[in-house]
């Protein structure tokens with residue numbers, strides 16, 4: 001029931017894009033894993049990281065992100081799972097002595113799974129002082145999660161998706177785009193970047209992304225007692241004003257027909273992608289003074305083409321290649337270089353260099369690189 005029910009074992013940097021002072025640092029905490037179960041926690045971390053990389057726009061902003069996992073051992077496995085729960089979504093009745101004391105049925109909602117937020121934030125801060133967002137993976141196969149200051153989610157099969165949705169709340173200040181709570185929006189214009197009550201084309205929140213030909217509202221809900229689940233009247237990806245957002249069935253609007261903040265596993269809409277980019281962009285590696293060098297030197301016979309490769313270059317680096325003859329006196333275009341690339345892993349690139357000697361004489365050359373950015 002408290003931090004006495006376990007201990008912090010170690011922290012490991014699983015995605016490393018450099019100095020944490022310059023990156024956006026995500027910390028993943030283990031909750032409800034006993035020490036011998038730490039490999040299962042690491043496997044859940046790896047699944048989450050794969051899922052995050054596969055979700056635009058995180059792939060294009062990957063070099064801004066460091067990810068750490070903190071092995072926190074609990075005395076017992078799982079999470080508290082009250083039975084009965086006020087909303088009728090009853091759990092198993094299990095009570096587990098875990099480090100962050102995570103429990104389902106938070107606020108009387110069976111699927112709302114959360115732990116001790118203050119302790120989680122303090123644990124993440126102690127592990128990585130420059131932490132920007134904290135996630136807790138809870139060792140329970142039952143569906144559940146919660147946003148707030150910490151994004152919590154269980155090891156249920158779609159848990160990685162819950163984690164990304166909850167990160168939308170806790171790290172990027174996005175609101176839900178689903179409509180489960182009320183008939184009509186209350187409280188005026190939402191502060192979240194992905195919800196608006198303003199249907200005026202000249203003033204609405206994401207007006208710069210709405211084409212003049214797109215009708216506003218783009219879709220209105222005919223019955224505020226029900227969620228509007230009809231298909232979109234416009235092409236997928238069209239930005240407009242779709243009624244039903246921020247948990248209200250009427251009066252609040254979302255930017256696209258569907259979004260990760262509405263349906264798990266759906267691509268983030270343009271407005272949510274932009275909000276995520278705005279947070280992460282300042283942490284991308286900046287262009288530095290170029291660093292240059294010769295990767296290899298060799299000789300090509302007249303009219304010969306040969307292929308070289310050079311592997312394990314960080315995918316975050318911007319690298320250009322040139323092939324320059326060493327012997328003077330050959331007039332006209334002499335060497336032709338074709339560069340092809342292979343993403344060998346999430347973090348590493350292989351460059352394939354096909355170099356052709358277009359002259360009638362043997363040519364010695366240097367294959368040069370220019371590294372335009374690396375941190």
Ligand SMILES: [Zn+2]
Pocket residue numbers: 177194255259260261268269270271272273
């Ligand atoms: Zn969205």
